[in-house]
Amino acid sequence: MSASSQTFRLAPKAGLGGEIDRDKPLRFTFNGKSYQGYAGDTLASALLANGVDVVNRSFKYSRPRGVVAAGAEEPNAIVQLGASEAAQVPNVRATQQALYEGLSARGTNGWPDAQRDMMSLVGKFGGPFMPVGFYYKTFKAPASLWMTYEKYIRKAAGLGRAPGESDPDIYDHMNRHCEVLVVGAGPAGLMAALTAAAGGVRVILCDEQETFGGSLRDRDETIDGLPAPEWARQTIERLAAMANVTLLPRTTANGYHDHNFVTLHERRTEHLGDTAPMVDGRRRSRSRLHRVRARHVVLASGAHERPLVYAGNDVPGNLLAGAVSSYIRRYAVMPGRRLVLSVTNDHAYRAALDWQAAGGEVVAIADARANPDGELVERARAAGIRVIAGSAVIEATSDRKGHRVNGARVAAIDIEGFRLSGEAEVLACDTIASSGGYSPVAHLAAHTGIRPVWRDDILGFVPGQAVDPVKGFSVVGGAAGVYALPALLEGAAVKVTQALAADGIHVDASEPPAVESIREGEAIGLYHVPHDKPTMRAPKQFVDLQNDVTAAAIELATIEGFESIEHVKRYTAMGFGTDQGKLGNINGMAIAARCLGQTIPETGTTVFRPNYTPVNFGAIVGRHCKELFEPERYTAMHQWHVAHGAKFEDVGQWKRPWYYPQRVNGKLESMHEAVARECLAVREKVGVLDASTLGKIDIQGPDAREFLGRIYTNGWEKLAVGKARYGLMCKDDGMVMDDGVTTCLGDNHFLMTTTTGGAAAILEWLEIWHQTEWPELEVYFTSVTDHWATMTLTGPEARNLLAELTDVDLDRDSFKFMEWREGVVAGVPARIYRISFTGELSFEINVQANYAMQVWESLFAHGNKYGLTPYGTETMHVLRAEKGFIIVGQDTDGSMTPEDLGMHWCVGYKKPYSWIGKRALTRSDTRREDRKQLVGLKPLEADVVLEEGAQIVFDPKQAIPMRMVGHVTSSYYSPTLERGFALAVVKGGHKRLGERVYLPMADGKTHAAEIVSPIFYDPQGSRQNV
Amino acid sequence: MFHIYCPYCAEYREEEEFHPRGQAHIARPADPEATSDDAWGDYLFFRDNPRGVHHELWVHAVGCRKFFNITRDTRSYAILETYRMGERPTVTANGPEAVPSATATLTGALA
Amino acid sequence: MSKVVQFDPHPAQAAATQSPLHHVAAKPAVGETGVTLTERAFLDHLIVRGEPGVLAGAVEAVLGLELPTQPQRLARNETGSLQWLSPDEWLLIVAGGEGFRLQRELREALGEAHFSIVDVGGGQTLLELSGKHAVEVLMKSTVYDVDPRHFPVGKGVTSVFAKATAVIRRVDESRWELVVRRSFADYCLRWLLDAGEEYGIAHQPTQPAVASHRQTVTDTETVS
Ligand SMILES: [Zn+2]
DSSP states (O other): OOGGGOTTBOOOOTTSOTTOEEEEEEEEEETTEEEEEEETOBHHHHHHHTTOOOOEEOTTTOOEEOOOOSSTTOSSOEEEEOSSSTTOEEEEETTTOBOOTTEEEEESOOSBOSSSBTTHHHHHTHHHHSOTTHHHHHTSSSHHHHHHHHHHHHHHHOOOOOOSSOOOOOOEEEEEEEEEEEEOOSHHHHHHHHHHHHTTOOEEEEOSSSSTTGGGGGOOOEETTEEHHHHHHHHHHHHHTOTTEEEETTEEEEEEEGGGEEEEEEESSTTTOSSOOOBTTBOOOSEEEEEEEEEEEEEOOOEEEOOOOOBTTTSTTEEEHHHHHHHHHHHOBOOOSEEEEEESSSTTHHHHHHHHHTTOEEEEEEESSSSOOSHHHHHHHHTTOOEEETEEEEEEEEOTTSOSEEEEEEEEEETTTTEEOSOOEEEEOSEEEEEOOEEEOOHHHHHTTOOEEEETTTTEEEEOOOSSOOTTEEEOGGGGTOOSHHHHHHHHHHHHHHHHHHTTOOOOOOOOOOBOOOOOOOOOOOSSOOOSSOTTTSSOBEEETTTTEEHHHHHHHHHTTOOSHHHHHHHHTTTOTTTTTTTTHHHHHHHHHHHHTOOHHHHOOOOOOSOSSOOOHHHHHTTOSGGGSSOOBOOTTHHHHHHTTOEEEEETTEEEEEEOOOEETTEEOOHHHHHHHHHHHHHHSEEEEEOTTSEEEEEESTTHHHHHHHHBSSOOTTOOTTBEEEEEEEOTTSOEEEEEEEEEEETTEEEEEEOTTTHHHHHHHHHHHHHHTOTTSOOEEEEOTTTEEEEEEESTTHHHHHHTTBOSOOOTTTSOTTBEEEEEETTEEEEEEOOOSSSSOEEEEEEEGGGHHHHHHHHHHHHGGGTEEEOOHHHHHHHHHHTTOOOTTTTOOSOOOTTTTTOGGGOOTTOSSOOTTTGGGGSHHHHOTTSEEEEEEEESSTTOOOOTTOEEBSOTTSOSSOOOOEEEEEEEEETTTTEEEEEEEEETGGGOTTOEEEEEOTTSOEEEEEEEOSOOSOTTOOGGGO | OOEEEETTTTEEEEGGGOEEEEESOOOOOSOGGGSOHHHHHHHHHOOOOOSSEEEEEEEOTTTTOOEEEEEEETTTOOEEEEEETTOOOSOOTTOGGGSOOGGGGSOOOOO | OOSSOOOOOSOSSOEEEOOTTTTSOOBOOSSSOOEEEEEEOSOEEEEEEEOHHHHHHHHHHHHOOOOOOSTTBEEEOSSEEEEEEETTEEEEEEOTTTHHHHHHHHHHHHTTSSEEEEEOGGGEEEEEEESTTHHHHHHHHOSSOOOTTTSOTTBEEEEEETTEEEEEEEOSSSEEEEEEEHHHHHHHHHHHHHHTGGGOEEEEOOOOEEEOOOOSOSSOOOOO
16 A cells, blocks of 8 residues: 555645654554554544545444544544454544554444444434434333343444453553643643743643644644744643653543542553553553642643534534644645535634645635624635635535535525525535534533533633632633633633642743734624424434434424433433533533523533543553452461462452362362361361461550450450450440450450451441540550461360470460460460360460461471361361351341340440440340341251351241241351251241241252251360360 | 541541541430430431531541541532541531530541 | 560571561562662561650650651651651561560650550561652552652651552652551562563562571560
């Protein structure tokens, strides 16, 4: 493919194509066909240069569509990018995508493909068959079928697709803080950044385009004696040299959140290739989300040109006037040969002047104003261009397939009367450019809840005042409706100076640059061009090209009774999705207003929401994915567990050994086999559990004991130094929230343990009561969870094994159950707690975590002869359940009182202080006798292991829906008892011991079980006391 | 994403460092046993949900771990002030006299 | 029996110690080194809590450091570093083995006053980050403003670090310290190596130690 195939590329000429490099040709493919463009092109400019008219099919009617705009507001040229499956990126605007060598893109819509578009049939006959609200009316009933319809509609409508393979690229986030964030690097943004930078504060300037400069890139004026594009270049260079300024091109401010928090999406390598290139063998992120907290946000996002709404305005060859200028000036691309321009303002005349200067034919300018008289109008007339005052293009005609404009019907119009005031004239042309004025880009301001307000003088909405004015927010330039260059530059400088002055930062107000300005005549409002037929019968007049919303649809919505603009939006889909109403909203609202007989401000506008343009998931996720998705917390023995084949269970963020499958006769044990082996080892010999994850809180202070008495349900007054006690904690509603053993280390010194999952929450719980209710109590809490490594040695041989390694007297009479001792274990200073969660003789060894492995490995070095077996959380669960020990969060769910759990023994009703939870335990609801209470369940068939969560009924023969009276909370197979057993909650269960209950299962089976005591093993507790 | 001035750290910090803990100035009744079931139920379960000025309890969880109060406008999300435990708000919906009395300046907690 | 017990965690005889990151091998940067990550393990870390008026005198006498009472301040001398964490909470980091003696001296100096000192040395480790791109790596990791203009030498904060938390300190013009919890250390290290890749990050682990850190006392007597 040679450069000459770029038939719409203009020959080199000064002032044309300043942003492309003709020495760097690039090859790319679109819809499978190969083309050539130049470095500096966007995909859109390169497609136009190659004469590609149809870039997409429309969303609903499947009509052929071409490029309309030159920036983020593009509604049609939305493509699927990526040469390989893994590199697929949906919803890319061709107008924002820089061309690179080998770029491969497809139009987003059209199924099964662009050539054989199934939906075009609907499009052709779409008028009567797909009215507004079509989806709601047709497919929503019956509701059950929507799922089926949706699959095909979505596919056919083509909203882009996610890659089917893993993304090879990486993405990241960067947190930034600055005094001034300037959004948009057009004239106002550059001026704002220059001013702020002079104050010495940190400035971030971002712009979504490849190149900074905004409208200066296409302007004729001179600034300080320099052509506008050159002034922009020099200003950008000055800013780039300043240490306090960060420039972010290719970066869209997508969300403006509370308190001046702005998310910027920087496309770091999207202009370089399908995947991010390596730099010196190192990966870098493809795109980056900057999370910016700014003291001041300066919105300099400019304005979007409004297209005119006329019949056939969606046929390829219909463009925005400003886009025509941009393509000619920036990329030396003239997207046609013969132009008809339809305008309501002077500014848009540039399109015709640029067109003619580039060698194209300007057939006519239809100006809706009766007496246009600005400087540009005069220039056009002087250049011999025909200006038809008081008229507009009322309809674009096209070739048979609708692939390209072939004429414009121009007629005199009566705007007030919404009718034609003369006969239509047909002008042959291939391009129609239109401009209905300019809409300030108020999207970002709206994200924070600032309602846009209408201004008659500029015929547009500008950001209004918030309910409570957001501190540090200003709008400058086109976004504020200021379009004239001198006023815009001065205004930006003044606003930033004032904003900084409020912070006590003085900026020397240097002279604003001298600007040679152009006198412009007044613009006129025209939101819907009348046609010779009534709107409902006229050829389609599109308001929102991306969502295929027509003027007729809006009219129909108002006829059907939708009066609120928010309802009209939802009924018609106007401004939905990735479009966010950039081109169509104002016209749509104005049409609704006219139909409702209201003014535009009375009708109001809809609210724009983040994100301004689509952000890829990668950028949102950043590096919080794959192995860095969530923190994994490791104990000091973690690597040993890994080396010994442990399977892990996630408990909160902790990785805990679940069980340790062994290879038996060359075959790895199943979980059931491993757990059975581990259980029996503990019951018959000795096992060891890594219990380091239990929460541990060091409590010091003269009031520590008093504090414990208030926070726990049971008594702590008499707990002697050297002893430990199990404690239960409730919320003030009387419901159990945590439990654990707390040890008295000294009179003013306790060590509290919490559940693994509750550690952080319990520390905060202690602090909230101390800080907010009882600040007079002298006590401090400090987390020591990570400091101690904890090894639970349990089983009949535990004492014999430990005795080999410690100087502590382990004799049953000198070191009793529920006591602790300090000593040395395997050469390491340790605290040993004689507590048991298995019902067996147990010693919990605690050492500073850095020394844990010395102790752990010594246990195994000596443990072989005692049959020492490491066990995991599953075995722990079986063993504790056999003893009827609860797990908070498994056997409780925030609705269980201590008495529901049968733990009356752990409730100190006589304690002097009304401890947390006590009062609620005497409320009528907590005294009910039919509360769900914890019991044991013994399945009648010994080999049945009930399902955890299974519902319980008293009468299995009752009709469905049955009356459910409880559920299974814990259920296991006990290798010791050689049967299944369970813990459950049952209404009034404590008085139902011996009764039979039933568990109907989803597969039709019904299990029967007997209510028994929850303590299945060693009810006297003799084994832990030996 | 709020930007919250911690009155203890004496600087603005990002919302990720904080946990909200509900309405502020909910005092635990001084004598629970003498409190009626209804009053206890109110203390446990009932909270205001105003449109406008609201006082909230927050904790600088990833930071100094101190609890403090925020006066916030629930319409605009503007934080009107932050103040320490034991202090009283200067901004209220109905002026300072509407703030709960001295016993309630310590903020009760129920998660 | 005393009212508060002190516990010397360090063995009297040589014992094997493992840092929380003992399992991660050294790794040079790919290409030019822009950031260097070094673990400083086996230091003694103590949490000191109390009212400033109660603590200041004893801290000055025992540590030779003025108690930093301004938020976010970090004081340092040859004994160690003392960082403000909260109006009534400080982090003291000293050489491995020094913690027990210093705690005892502080307790003696403070007498019957209400305070708390807790050894947390096994529960956290210190990572040092240096090099010309250290700040950018931190910007990718924490929501706190680490711009050197806002974060002068001698400042320290507790903040969010990736999805975990860290104490972040700036000890001199080019060096930063992160104090991370033991259980999160592996996650934080993997995060840093990933975030630092584009700048060229080198990782230097602490050498496995077989040492006795017990330098002062051999008994485990308790003091009040
Ligand atoms: Zn704080």
